Amino acid sequence: MAFSIRTKLTFWYVTLLTASLLAFGAVFSYTLSRIFIDRVDEQIGSVAGMMAHTVVQPSGKLLLPGDFDIILERFFGIRIAGNFVQVLDMDGNVAARSSNLESAYLPLSQDTYEHALNGVTTFEVYRNFGRYPVRLVTKPISLKHKGVVAIVQVGASLQSMEEVLSSLFYIFGFGLAGSVIIAAAGGWVLARKALKPVQDLRAAAQRIGAENLNERINVVVKNDEIGRLAATMNEMIARLEKSFLQIKQFTADASHELKTPLTILKGEMEIALRIKNDPEAMRDALKSSLEEIDRMSYIVRNLLDLARIDVEKTGMKDAASMQEVALDRALTERVDHFRRFALDRGVNMAILRNDPVAVFGDPVRISQMLFNLIDNALKYTPQGGTVELSVEAEDNAAVIKVRDTGIGISKEDLPYIFDRFYRVDKARSREALGEGMAAGGAGLGLSICREIAESLKGAIEAQSEPGMGTTFIVRLPLA
Ligand SMILES: Nc1ncnc2c1ncn2[C@@H]1O[C@H](COP(=O)(O)OP(=O)(O)OP(=O)(O)O)[C@@H](O)[C@H]1O
Ligand SMILES: [Mg+2]
Numbered sequence: 001m002a003f004s005i006r007t008k009l010t011f012w013y014v015t016l017l018t019a020s021l022l023a024f025g026a027v028f029s030y031t032l033s034r035i036f037i038d039r040v041d042e043q044i045g046s047v048a049g050m051m052a053h054t055v056v057q058p059s060g061k062l063l064l065p066g067d068f069d070i071i072l073e074r075f076f077g078i079r080i081a082g083n084f085v086q087v088l089d090m091d092g093n094v095a096a097r098s099s100n101l102e103s104a105y106l107p108l109s110q111d112t113y114e115h116a117l118n119g120v121t122t123f124e125v126y127r128n129f130g131r132y133p134v135r136l137v138t139k140p141i142s143l144k145h146k147g148v149v150a151i152v153q154v155g156a157s158l159q160s161m162e163e164v165l166s167s168l169f170y171i172f173g174f175g176l177a178g179s180v181i182i183a184a185a186g187g188w189v190l191a192r193k194a195l196k197p198v199q200d201l202r203a204a205a206q207r208i209g210a211e212n213l214n215e216r217i218n219v220v221v222k223n224d225e226i227g228r229l230a231a232t233m234n235e236m237i238a239r240l241e242k243s244f245l246q247i248k249q250f251t252a253d254a255s256h257e258l259k260t261p262l263t264i265l266k267g268e269m270e271i272a273l274r275i276k277n278d279p280e281a282m283r284d285a286l287k288s289s290l291e292e293i294d295r296m297s298y299i300v301r302n303l304l305d306l307a308r309i310d311v312e313k314t315g316m317k318d319a320a321s322m323q324e325v326a327l328d329r330a331l332t333e334r335v336d337h338f339r340r341f342a343l344d345r346g347v348n349m350a351i352l353r354n355d356p357v358a359v360f361g362d363p364v365r366i367s368q369m370l371f372n373l374i375d376n377a378l379k380y381t382p383q384g385g386t387v388e389l390s391v392e393a394e395d396n397a398a399v400i401k402v403r404d405t406g407i408g409i410s411k412e413d414l415p416y417i418f419d420r421f422y423r424v425d426k427a428r429s430r431e432a433l434g435e436g437m438a439a440g441g442a443g444l445g446l447s448i449c450r451e452i453a454e455s456l457k458g459a460i461e462a463q464s465e466p467g468m469g470t471t472f473i474v475r476l477p478l479a
Contacts, residue, residue, distance in 0.1 A: 005198075006191040013187040018180055025172045029165055036161040040135045041123055044154040047083055048121075048139040050075070051152045055087055055096075060146045062089065068096040084134065084155040090117070090148055104129065106136060106153045116140040116151045125158070132159040197226040205233065213241040253421040257299055257442060261292040268292070295442075302444040306420070306451060309365065313455040321362045324479045327391045327398055328354045330363065334370040335389065338378060346383035349374075353390040357398040358479040361456045369452045372445035373402040373472050380470070381406030393478060397458070400474040408466035417462060418450040419443075449474070 003011075054075050057063050064087060065071060072085060085098040086106045092113050094105060106129075112122045121139045134155040141150045197220065204217040216237065219230045272285035335351060342349040359366070377387040385405040392399055409417060409424060416422045423443040446460075449472075453460040458476035 006188070006195055009191040009194075010184060010187040013191075014180055014184045017183050018176070021176050021179065025176070029168060029172075032168070033161060033165060036158075036164075037135060040156050040158070040161075041137070044083060044135065044137045044156050045121075045123075045139075047085070048137050048152050048154045051085065051087070051154065052139060052141040055152065056141050056143065056149060058143075060143050060149045062087065062095055062150055064096040069099050072098055082156065084153075084157075086153040086155075088151040088153070090150060092151070095150070106134075106155050108138065108151070108153070112138045113151075117148055119148060126155070129155075130157075132157050132162050134158065197221070197230075201226065201230055201233070204230075208237060210244065213237060213244055250420055254299075254303060257421060258296060261296045261299075265289055265292040265296075299442045299444070302442060302448060305368070305448055306444065309448065309451040309455055312362070312365075313451065321364070322360060323363065324358045325361055325363045325366050327357050327359060327366070327400065327476075330366055331370060331389060331391050331400070334367060334374055337371075338374050342378055342387065345378055345381075347378055347381050347385050347387055349378070349387045349389075351389045353392055355392045357391060357393045359398045359456065359458075359476040360479040361476070365452045365455070369449045369474065370400070372449050373400075373474075376445060377402050377404040377406065377470070377472075380404065385469075394475075396478055397475045398478050400476075401471060403469065403471040405469040408468055408470055409462065409464040410466050414462060414464060418446045418460070420447045422447075 054071065055063050063071075068085075068087075083098070084101050084106060086094060086101065087096045088108065089095050092108055097105070107126055112124065115122050116138055117140065119140050119142055121137060123135070123137050125133050126136050127133045135158055136153060136155040138151060138153050140148045141152055142148045200220075201217060204215075208215050208217075216234045217230045219227050219234070221227045222231065268285050268289040272282060272289070275281050275285065331351065331354060335349065338349065374387070374389070381387060381404045387405075388401075388403045390399075390401045413422075413424045417424070421443040423441065450460050453474055453476065456476050458474060460472065460474045462470060462472050464470040
């Protein structure tokens with residue numbers, strides 16, 4: 001059965017308190033009765049000792065008048081009051097008793113009797129004597145040369161001790177019950193007070209949903225456990241809010257990017273419908289419609305790639321496509337692919353260094369990353385410019401550099417170029433594509449590069465000087 005923390009706290013608190021009070025009470029009453037009995041023993045012991053000197057004649061004969069109380073009073077006076085005295089001969093037969101014993105006899109067990117015959121004094125508690133127990137000393141009287149000649153027994157009632165202990169028992173019992181009730185009530189209230197912030201936390205967590213992720217839990221005391229928990233939860237909500245906003249932004253951007261070519265497409269189609277007997281105009285309309293369709297499928301393909309790399313990043317990728325990839329070979333292949341394009345644009349492209357380094361990853365993705373970087377370098381470098389590439393190993397990492405002498409990126413734009421759909425100059429990049437590159441300029445290339453680099457536990461960075469050129473540096477762990 002599940003109890004609330006509050007119930008458990010109170011329960012343990014009360015249990016501990018009860019246990020410690022009971023232990024204290026037990027130790028206390030034991031010590032008290034010990035002290036009491038020690039004092040009684042001292043008293044009856046001394047009476048018994050004096051009796052031993054009084055009731056025996058040097059010859060060994062007992063000196064016991066008919067009225068035993070008279071000697072007791074004469075020798076001990078008031079000190080004897082309250083003590084029961086009994087003298088026995090060495091056979092264990094009662095020779096004299098104090099009159100306060102009335103019809104009762106002090107008991108003499110076989111063990112005690114034998115101890116006495118051996119000269120040993122015994123202290124014991126005798127319970128079946130009237131209302132209160134009696135502390136009893138049994139002391140042998142021995143003479144030199146004659147050994148044990150008689151046994152004297154002195155008893156004292158433990159009435160006052162019993163009375164004190166029983167009143168203590170009641171006081172303690174009521175005290176304990178009272179403090180336990182107070183402690184339970186107090187503990188219950190205190191636990192509630194201590195757990196109040198948890199309730200607040202719960203209420204706050206319940207309140208926050210997708211629509212109000214901008215809200216935060218109010219942290220009253222910052223440095224206690226609850227405060228830290230609340231702060232951690234706030235950080236978590238902030239992260240959720242960030243990714244939520246990113247997804248929202250992404251959806252909005254994606255819809256917008258797809259809507260533009262669709263609108264253009266619609267316009268072209270409407271024009272085409274109105275064209276009569278002009279095959280040339282019809283051709284133009286269809287051609288430009290096809291371009292928009294290409295553009296849309298380019299965007300959709302890139303979006304799909306992004307989504308797939310996202311999945312690969314979380315480790316759900318099948319290991320089959322992961323293998324050792326020779327970066328130098330991948331770069332050469334890619335550069336060959338772009339030779340014609342570079343020539344057309346009048347950009348000089350060269351591999352400066354191509355060390356044989358290998359990384360572990362999906363060759364298709366690595367190739368795609370190189371493609372996007374070289375594509376950008378060529379696209380954003382005017383005629384007469386240069387694009388230089390290199391692959392090398394540096395501090396346990398494979399480093400790919402793509403450097404161009406192109407238009408560069410301003411400081412304000414640099415932090416955002418890896419964001420999805422981010423383009424420095426939206427209008428320009430669309431026209432910069434030129435012939436043969438009908439599709440492109442969606443602003444997804446670099447975000448795909450970053451996703452790929454991160455999925456391989458690597459990183460990508462850009463350095464740029466507007467008007468001078470840009471360098472992209474990719475670092476990947478060596479295979
Ligand atoms: N080498 C470069 N020189 C100057 N600007 C660059 C360079 N590479 C990227 N940029 C800027 O960064 C922006 C984002 O690049 P990214 O590759 O993500 O998108 P894109 O090239 O415009 O479109 P896509 O790659 O999706 O076809 C580009 O629009 C461009 O403004
Ligand atoms: Mg690009």
